[in-house]
Amino acid sequence: xxxxxxxxxxxxxxxxxxxxxxxxxxxxxxxxxxxxxxxxxxxxxxxxxxxxxxxxxxxxxxxxxxxxxxxxxxxxxxxxxxxxxxxxxxxxxxxxxxxxxxxxxxxxxxxxxxxxxxxxxxxxxxxxxxxxxxxxxxxxxxxxxxxxxxxxxxxxxxxxxxxxxxxxxxxxxxxxxxxxxxxxxxxxxxxxxxxxxxxxxxxxxxxxxxxxxxxxxxxxxxxxxxxxxxxxxxxxxxxxxxxxxxxxxxxxxxxxxxxxxxxxxxxxxxxxxxxxxxxxxxxxxxxxxxxxxxxxxxxxxxxxxxxxxxxxxxxxxxxxxxxxxxxxxxxxxxx
Numbered sequence: 001x002x003x004x005x006x007x008x009x010x011x012x013x014x015x016x017x018x019x020x021x022x023x024x025x026x027x028x029x030x031x032x033x034x035x036x037x038x039x040x041x042x043x044x045x046x047x048x049x050x051x052x053x054x055x056x057x058x059x060x061x062x063x064x065x066x067x068x069x070x071x072x073x074x075x076x077x078x079x080x081x082x083x084x085x086x087x088x089x090x091x092x093x094x095x096x097x098x099x100x101x102x103x104x105x106x107x108x109x110x111x112x113x114x115x116x117x118x119x120x121x122x123x124x125x126x127x128x129x130x131x132x133x134x135x136x137x138x139x140x141x142x143x144x145x146x147x148x149x150x151x152x153x154x155x156x157x158x159x160x161x162x163x164x165x166x167x168x169x170x171x172x173x174x175x176x177x178x179x180x181x182x183x184x185x186x187x188x189x190x191x192x193x194x195x196x197x198x199x200x201x202x203x204x205x206x207x208x209x210x211x212x213x214x215x216x217x218x219x220x221x222x223x224x225x226x227x228x229x230x231x232x233x234x235x236x237x238x239x240x241x242x243x244x245x246x247x248x249x250x251x252x253x254x255x256x257x258x259x260x261x262x263x264x265x266x267x268x269x270x271x272x273x274x275x276x277x278x279x280x281x282x283x284x285x286x287x288x289x290x291x292x293x294x295x296x297x298x299x300x301x302x303x304x305x306x307x308x309x310x311x312x313x314x315x316x317x318x319x320x321x322x323x324x325x326x327x328x329x330x331x332x333x334x335x
Contacts, residue, residue: 039319041068043119043156056210061253068256077184080109084205084214086123093123114216115199116142118153124170135172136193138201195239196231211250221257223310228324232331237272279328289329
């Protein structure tokens with residue numbers, strides 16, 4: 001699925017914006033916690049059930065019944081199984097393994113962490129010792145700051161420390177930089193890093209025969225806009241353009257919300273391109289951050305209707321947009 005018109009506009013826009021290296025830490029207050037205006041997603045795992053959906057023979061999505069709690073998935077080959085993301089705690093990690101065992105008794109050979117955030121990695125420890133964990137090099141590096149990540153994740157689980165009390169650090173066994181091809185026996189899985197987006201080490205897990213991609217936080221889900229937790233809009237735009245140019249994803253299993261199609265990349269590219277253009281224009285007109293926030297509301301194309309099944313995400317989407325605008329205003333300082 002190619003988005004030539006959007007890509008042409010996006011790539012053209014990239015040439016207009018030359019900025020410094022983006023920050024690689026989540027925004028924090030002076031007290032060490034998440035900044036007060038940071039839109040924290042509700043990720044409490046209580047009552048979460050992962051529904052198994054077969055995308056093609058041997059390729060399965062695990063979709064949460066309580067979005068935006070995490071989705072997952074697994075791929076079965078002749079040799080064994082590859083799992084995508086470990087979820088937030090041991091209970092959820094064991095539920096993933098139970099879903100696998102409903103399909104096959106083959107060994108879980110690999111577990112891929114699509115980013116370093118705790119809701120994707122804290123369940124690592126509950127997988128078998130002989131399961132090889134794979135992550136991008138930058139993801140593996142950031143996973144080492146384990147206690148800090150636990151502190152940051154508390155707000156997402158209603159500050160219930162019991163959820164994370166048994167979690168133990170388990171680091172990746174295998175790292176990669178750009179791509180890694182895994183042959184499970186008659187079924188190939190490709191791991192791709194297209195650049196920084198939601199995190200510096202975002203990984204896309206792609207199964208070519210199914211035209212299915214797991215995106216982690218790079219694409220959050222149907223109806224939800226991009227989330228500039230780390231880095232900035234310009235890098236995110238370049239990353240998604242690279243993604244759209246490289247992979248034909250008929251199905252996208254996002255990190256946190258309703259599964260979608262490859263058309264989501266077009267919507268993300270358009271949103272980020274417009275965000276950069278509007279914020280750059282506001283800065284050139286001498287607008288303060290508050291003036292920019294007041295003059296550039298979430299565009300109507302991304303407003304979730306009240307009668308939509310996604311209506312519960314409406315407030316979160318608006319908060320995401322204001323956060324993204326703040327980040328991009330700072331990113332384009334001097335631009």
